[in-house]
Amino acid sequence: MNKRTFNLLLSFIGLTLLQVLILNNILIFGYVNPYLYIIFIFIFPYKVNRFPILFSAFFLGLFVDLFSDSGGIHTFATTTIAYIRPYFFKTFFQKTEVDYEFFTMSQESFGKVFNFIASLTLIHHFIVFLLINFSFNNFLNVIVNTLLSCIFSLILYFVGNFIFRRKQQL
Amino acid sequence: MQQLIFFLQRYKYFLCFILLQIIALFLTINNHSFHRSKFISSANSISGNFYTKKNSISSYLDLRSENNSLIEENQLLKNKISLLEQQIDQVDSQTKIDSIANQQYKYVDGKIIKNEFHKPYNFLTINRGKKHGVTSEMAVVNHKGIIGVTDFSSENYSRVRSILNRDSKINAKLKNTTYFGSLSWDGKDLNTVQLADIPRQATINVGDTIVTGGNSTIFPKGIPIGIVEKNSKAMIQVKLFNEMNRLENIYTIINFDKQEIKDLENANNE
Numbered sequence: 001m002n003k004r005t006f007n008l009l010l011s012f013i014g015l016t017l018l019q020v021l022i023l024n025n026i027l028i029f030g031y032v033n034p035y036l037y038i039i040f041i042f043i044f045p046y047k048v049n050r051f052p053i054l055f056s057a058f059f060l061g062l063f064v065d066l067f068s069d070s071g072g073i074h075t076f077a078t079t080t081i082a083y084i085r086p087y088f089f090k091t092f093f094q095k096t097e098v099d100y101e102f103f104t105m106s107q108e109s110f111g112k113v114f115n116f117i118a119s120l121t122l123i124h125h126f127i128v129f130l131l132i133n134f135s136f137n138n139f140l141n142v143i144v145n146t147l148l149s150c151i152f153s154l155i156l157y158f159v160g161n162f163i164f165r166r167k168q169q170l
Numbered sequence: 171m172q173q174l175i176f177f178l179q180r181y182k183y184f185l186c187f188i189l190l191q192i193i194a195l196f197l198t199i200n201n202h203s204f205h206r207s208k209f210i211s212s213a214n215s216i217s218g219n220f221y222t223k224k225n226s227i228s229s230y231l232d233l234r235s236e237n238n239s240l241i242e243e244n245q246l247l248k249n250k251i252s253l254l255e256q257q258i259d260q261v262d263s264q265t266k267i268d269s270i271a272n273q274q275y276k277y278v279d280g281k282i283i284k285n286e287f288h289k290p291y292n293f294l295t296i297n298r299g300k301k302h303g304v305t306s307e308m309a310v311v312n313h314k315g316i317i318g319v320t321d322f323s324s325e326n327y328s329r330v331r332s333i334l335n336r337d338s339k340i341n342a343k344l345k346n347t348t349y350f351g352s353l354s355w356d357g358k359d360l361n362t363v364q365l366a367d368i369p370r371q372a373t374i375n376v377g378d379t380i381v382t383g384g385n386s387t388i389f390p391k392g393i394p395i396g397i398v399e400k401n402s403k404a405m406i407q408v409k410l411f412n413e414m415n416r417l418e419n420i421y422t423i424i425n426f427d428k429q430e431i432k433d434l435e436n437a438n439n440e
Binding site: 079 | 190191198201202214289290
């Protein structure tokens with residue numbers, strides 16, 4: 001097992017535990033719940049072979065579901081964004097499969113990275129809240145929940161990213 | 171044949187994706203149906219152990235308020251005992267006191283290791299399972315009132331369908347009358363549940379106490395639920411005695427006569 005795989009495994013376990021033990025208990029205004037564990041899907045290496053990302057996303061969602069008694073809701077949502085990730089990658093970064101080898105998120109401009117992450121987060125949160133609700137009643141609630149949670153997740157992600165990067169330079 | 175291989179080659183990611191999605195959707199739908207064994211739930215040994223560890227840390231933070239509620243409960247029970255002692259004194263010659271052999275309900279203590287209240291379909295996890303005699307369809311209460319019904323048990327843990335779950339239906343009645351209805355939750359406010367199907371001739375005032383009806387084999391009669399907060403034509407809003415976001419110690423109620431009652435009811439139907 002090389003260093004990169006080990007780091008990925010560590011972040012897989014770390015993010016799952018962070019989500020289920022801490023973030024699932026943060027409920028601002030009663031219903032805003034940040035889902036930060038999906039950054040695993042953004043930091044997963046960009047490769048031509050897409051089976052690893054699909055299966056990792058599936059198991060990531062499954063573990064989060066296991067802890068939060070939600071059946072297969074998170075599994076469904078994470079697998080969806082893992083599948084559509086390359087298409088969004090192509091659209092937002094204007095790059096093809098040839099560039100995968102040399103691509104790092106930190107070298108891209110903030111605007112591009114933000115658009116990429118924000119749109120995938122929005123899709124994920126929408127699917128999660130739609131399936132949690134499990135009916136077409138309270139549809140307004142779903143939209144409000146999605147938007148507020150999405151904003152909160154993004155703030156957490158970018159603040160965390162900022163702090164993390166500063167530490168590495170020292 | 172070549173065409174088929176070409177097809178698989180071309181759409182392999184999409185097919186894999188669809189397969190995974192179907193599994194996820196199956197798990198989601200399975201989670202919403204009753205009386206099925208559930209593989210993905212917090213009542214298994216992996217997540218149960220993690221939640222126990224987490225709970226042992228976080229329960230230290232609530233010790234003061236938990237102590238207070240235990241004192242409150244002790245006081246209540248002591249008052250009841252003194253009342254009963256008085257009764258035994260008075261009518262000793264007329265009443266037969268139930269011996270242990272005739273006991274119908276047994277209370278098993280336990281702790282909530284995972285609480286949930288913000289979703290439309292909420293589930294709790296408790297640290298009592300088949301080993302302690304807790305199986306599915308058993309009442310979970312604390313000293314203030316009802317909490318939920320167990321729906322799935324493993325060896326050491328059980329999953330509880332909270333009353334804050336849109337699928338929950340509990341038989342309830344007005345205290346001191348015989349009018350009963352069914353209690354459910356609309357998914358909006360975690361402090362209020364809705365009581366429906368109360369007969370029209372019943373007079374209901376704001377502030378009336380609602381207790382469990384005893385028409386099911388799950389809850390014994392007279393466990394407190396809440397008080398009437400608002401009374402509109404179709405629905406009665408009931409404010410719960412329990413604060414569902416601050417639960418810790420619970421009791422699970424085992425009904426020894428459950429099977430007998432069920433057998434009798436089934437025999438009647440045939």
